[in-house]
Amino acid sequence: MRVMLSARMDTQVANKAIKNGAMEKLMQSLAAQLKPEAAYFFAREGERCSLFVFDMQDSSQLPGIVEPLFEELGARIEIQPVMNVEELRKGLAAAR
Template sequence: MRMLLRTHLDATNGSEAIKSGALQKVIGAFMEKFKPEAVYFTVENGNRSGLYVFDLKESRQMPELGEPFFDLGCKVTLTPCMTPEDLRAGWAAAGL
């Protein structure tokens, strides 16, 4: 299932994680393992934030992808998402 992973890291923890190389390592490992189709970095609510769109094959993968970010002090959200084609197919299946 296509998912949107959002990670948010405050300035203090983020600076420490960048200086130590821990953040780069966690992001690199996530990208190598889950091969996201899109990745964006931004600032949300004063936090360093990452947005990753990727395919979650099984729900049991949630701890595997989340724990490394949690270890850095990140707030993590995971939300199913759709492409426009998925939405059209969903509407058709719903009879809309």
């Protein structure tokens, strides 16, 4: 299932992670693990954020994905299923 993971990082924790190199390592590791179709990094309401869109095969993958974000970056996580345009068309056709 295609999902979107959004992580909002605690500023103080993320500052330390940037200085000691943990942020770069974690983001590289996460990208390698998820193989996202899209990954973005941005600021929202004064906090560092990341967004990954990827295929999650099983919900049991979730702890392995989010725990490093919680532990190393003090992140607040949101994850939700999402669709691309083709999937939306298919879903709307089935809803008729």
